Amino acid sequence: MTRKTILLGLSLNEPRLLTGRAPIPTHSPASLLRYLETFYALGAPAINRAALRTEQYRQIIALHQEQATQLPFYAKTFAADPLATAEELLSRRDELLEGGWKISRTPSETIPVRLRVTLELEQLVLADTNELDLLPGTADRLNALLAALPEDRHPRLQILLNEPRTFLPPGTQRLLTGLETLGDTVEQLPQPHAGDASTDLGKWQAALSGAELTDNNLTGDGSLMILRAQRETHLAAYVARTLRDNPDWRPSALLTIRNQTLDNAIVTEGLPSMGVPSNSLARPSLQVLKLVTAFLWAPIEVERIMEFVSLVNKPLHWRLANKIAIFLADTPGMFGPRWRGMIAGFFRDMKSERNWPDKKIKQVRDQYEIWFERKRYQRDELVPKLQLRFLFLQLREWALEERTEMRKEDVRKGRAQGEYGGLLVLYSQAQRAVELLDAQPEQGLGYLAVERLVRTVYEPAPAQFQPEEQGALPAIFAPASALQLPGQEPVARLLWWDFIENEPDYFFSRYYPPELAYLEAQGVSVSTPVQKNTLSIWQQARPVMHAGKQLILCLPDRVDGTEVEPHPLLGDLEAAFAEGTLANITIDVDHAGAATAIPGLTKPNFTGVPIAPLARPVPQINIQRLRDMGEREFESPTSIEDLLFYPHKYVFRHSLRLKKTPILSIASEGRLRGNLAHRLIEQLLREIGGQPARMNRAEVDTWIDENNLRLFQNQGAVLLQYGQEPERIQFIRTMKKAAWALVYAIKENGWTVRGSEELVIGDLEAMGQAMKGRADLVLTREKNGAVEVAVVDLKWQGKGTFENLLKNARDVQLALYGDFVSQNKMADEDGKILHPTPDNIHTAYFLIRFGKILGRNQLAFRQTETHGESEAKVVQRETLRRVRNTYNWRWAQFREGDLEIRCEETSGFLDDAYVGTNWDELFEMETSDARFDDYQTLIGLVR
Known part of the structure; x- marks a missing residue:
């Protein structure tokens, strides 16, 4: 009789041998089982049902625990992680079944406790009184095959064993014994012997x-x-x-x-x-499965939302996702006025600028609403199963549609159609998640249960980037x-x-x-x-x-x-x-240059590549096109500071508008807290600043307690996340202290709030340059018949920095804001001037983190920490004069095509180049690198 020869080994699930492709069929125990099942009309599962079996066994364990007269040995672990416990107990059950134990027998007291529990669980599986039908696993299928083997339907086999027979799993050994009974032969591959003992x-x-x-x-x-x-x-x-x-x-x-x-x-x-094929959990398409559940919970997990919108493949249009990612990087919060404006602006721009048809706009808007505009649940609440099921169904359908579209795109571009296995795996995993949910009797799942469900169905995606x-x-x-x-x-x-x-x-x-x-x-x-x-x-x-x-x-x-x-x-x-x-x-x-080659082989010839450092910064660059650069319609105090002290930043950022690609990560801690603090104080003063009766500590604390949550949700959701409570509490305490310090200073010194983030417009009086900016806080009062205004610049921290600006008369922004307020060019729609021209103007910094006011004197606030010995008005006039002179000097350089590159490495060369310059009329230049300089690579600082 002709025998079919096959090779059986624990790792032979692919026909690859050291000599190349195997000349005979190779099988692992699992594939041999599947092969034999085809001859005995035993249907093997088409897809992986392990996760569903685990869920079914979890329910069996729960029923067993409910009926138990004493606490089962697994009770504590089952309470901590039901699915993991079910997975472990199920694997033990399958192992015993595969080893030949008849677990359908009636439990008795003579059986060890844990084994007896396995029998009790099996009795529940087999009972007709419940609907807990456990899907067959590998061990069940093996026993079914062994029971059917006497029918002898498969062709005669000659099985070559790779591993020694005693090393094989017990179930495989039982199968081999059954096959030998029918006349199949099982032979051991010859064991290798040591080679030439002289080598x-x-x-x-x-x-x-x-x-x-x-x-x-x-x-x-x-x-x-x-x-x-x-x-x-x-x-x-x-x-x-x-x-x-x-x-x-x-x-x-x-x-x-x-x-x-x-x-x-x-x-x-x-x-x-x-x-080389590869299995990986890092396939971008699979990450969607882990991230979609973030949309179910409140507070929002901003980092996970950022990961979702940053994925290559996701069930959201890439343009809208990129817009959201940029927004979250700067303002890590959602659903506030800025968020709503950003979303509305996106759809408006897509229609007007990219001519999106209404159908496409509706499709993208529906995608957005499915993920973002949905009900959210607190971590200690249960999310309805139907909500979660809808989420996975959406993901499943998207994966299939996305694969279809990508294959169509391959056809349109004349490329070979890719398999896009990652999307197929995602489809099947989402399908298994739906099946698991359908199998669960619970109508709601908690946060940990949802995460555990995802982990249960999550598996690597196979990929082969190049064929053999x-x-x-x-x-x-x-x-x-x-x-x-x-x-x-x-x-x-x-x-x-x-x-x-x-x-x-x-x-x-x-x-x-x-x-x-x-x-x-x-x-x-x-x-x-x-x-x-x-x-x-x-x-x-x-x-x-x-x-x-x-x-x-x-x-x-x-x-x-x-x-x-x-x-x-x-x-x-x-x-x-x-x-x-x-x-x-x-x-x-x-x-390798000095190493010995493998004997008998030519040594690879590697050449050392010398390190060629990039060019060092040069003090000045002559650019002919710079001569024709025109003034901008409006400058801001920030752009003026760049122009005066670091001209390369002004040209790159404000004239050429070179902007770094946004790094899609959440804003740094200092920046985030500064933005939140600034916004909180702005809203506080807007509401109670005009009502002196409300300017007391209790009112300030109450207002912050009632409004901080909304602010965090809209602009700082990271502080609402798990583990951030200490930082959030500390921030609120800091804000209460700072807000009261500022409100008290305003109240005790007779000020009223004129505006927060007030738009101020003026003329620099240098080359006719118009200026526009927003003052953080503008206060007004009438004292001794004179109208006074105070301009306060809110800063989160940086005490030493702003002290030095005041001491060295370098507070350019404050001087400019004060000058614009005095020029008083703001008018209403009818042309009426909004505010009377002030007789006196005061300026100061308020450091929120420390609750301190920094200034040159205490005329505006008795609480001011003073710096600088000169009279404030004189210093302000002198500062403005130097601003205008330095501004004109810089533009004179531009007209010659000269762009100054100022940093620590070039400051000495620039000092030599400017010998003879009348520095009494200009600002003294910086000798250090610019802070927050996005152009360090362009000027040679990063080498």
Whole structure:
């Protein structure tokens, strides 16, 4: 009778061998089970149902606990994490079933407690009084196949075993016994033997076989070599170049970690790709599954929303997502007036500027409303199951539609249609999430239950970036896949690409000794830690034993930037040979210029690339087009400061409008708190500033307590997130103290609030330049028959900085705001001047974090911390004069085409260049780098 020969191994789920594609079918225990099921009309599940089985078993456990007369052993862990407990207990149930235990038997007191609970749970599974029908798992399918085997429907098999039979799982051993009963044959692959004992490789093979070495020195004959480097990319470049320069050297490859590093380097050298497939949880499409649940909860998790809108593929139009990401980076809050204005402006712009049809606008708006305009639930509330189900259904349909659209785009552009496996995996995972929800009796899920559900269905997405090409190195992906078929010659050369620790550890047994004794008495086999460790040791040695003439071990210090440990076999290698002789077989790739080549091969020729530092900053650049640069219609105090002290910032930012690409991350802590504090004080003064009766501490504290939540939600939602409560409380305390300090100063000094964020317009009186700005706080009062105005600039912190500005008469912004207020050009729609021209103007800084007012005198506020000895009016006039003179001087430079690059490195050169300049008329220039300079790379500071 003709027999079909197959190869069976624990890691042979792909037909890849060291010699290339397997000439006979290869099977793992799971694929052999599936293959045999087809002959016995036993339907194998089309898709993974593990998550659904876990949920079903969770319900069975819950019912068991409810009926139990005493607390079950699993009660505490089940209360902490029901799904994880169900997964563990279900795996034990399946293991016992696979090992041959008839778990349908009636429990008795003689059975150990934990095993008895397994039987009690099975009784609930089999009971007709409930609807908890547990889907069949691998163990159930195995037992069904064993029961059907006597029908003898499958063709006769000759099974070649890779692993020793005793190392196989108990269920597989039972299946093999059943097949032998029918006449199938099971043969063990021949075990490899140590090679030539005179070579380094042969000596190590003999040592691993248990032989005693008569010569324990490594000579470096090339049969056994270790390639070391700091990073795996260095090793990849070295190996790929060696392959290119030595066309006859074509080793087989073992890659225990499936990444593209070596394959990419090989392709770069013009050699055929090995077609390394890869499974990863980092596929962008899969991240959507983890992030969509963030839309269910309040307070909003801004970081997760930012991640969602920043994904490459997401169920939201990329233009709107980018707009939202930029907004959140600057203002980490949602649904306030600015947010609403941003969203409305986006759709308005898309219609007017990009001519979006109404249908597309509606489609994008619907996407936005599905995710953002939905009811949210507090963390301690339950989200209705239907809401969550709708979310996953939307995600499922989007994944399928997105894949269809991407394949259509491939056709339109004449490209080969991609599979887009990540989207298919996302579709199936969303489908499994829906199935899990449908299987749950609960009508609502809490926050942790939702996250656990996502983790349960979340799995890696397979991808193959390049197909396996003709002439590529034969590659395997597990040490146990290194084998030799009968009649085949051993593989001459083997490259073990990632010779690093990548094996699981087994430290304890799942069963207590009495339980193991009971199972043994019942004839039930389970895998013990000793058996698993023995199997692991056997598997690790396979690549070494199957290398015929040469074995190359690649050992990086880091992989993907993370430090890694050497493979455990390195310790065996060091122990087997004399101390110090390991250096004879080691090549340090990072010192390739001085390293010894692999014997018999041409050493890769690497050329050191000298470091060429970028050019240093130059003091001045002559740009002819700068001569024709015109003045802007309006300047602001900020742009004027850039112009006066750092002209390159003015030209790049304000004239050329060069802006850095927004980094889509939440604003820094200092900036965030400054924005929130500024906004809170602005709103506070707007509401109570005109009502002196309300300007008391109790009113201020009450107002902040009643309004801070809305502000946080709209502009600072990160402070509402889990773990941020201490920072939020501290910020509110700081704001109460600061707000009262400012309100008290206003009230006690007789001021009233004229405006917050008040628009002020004026003329610089230098080249006729118009100015426009917004003063943070403008106060007014009448004293001794004179109208006085105070302009207060609100700052979060920076006490030393603003003290120095006052001392050195460099408070340009305050001087300009004061001058604009005095020019008083603001009028209503009828042309009526809004405010009378003040007789006296005062300026000051208010540092919110410290609750302090900084100024030159105490004429405006008795609480002012004074700095500077000159009379304030004189200083302000002098400051304005220097502003105008310096402004004219800078524009004179522009008219000559000269752009000054001022930083610490160029300040000395500029001082020499400006010898003879009348500095009494101008501001003294800065000698340090500009703060918050986005153009450091352009001017050469970043090299």
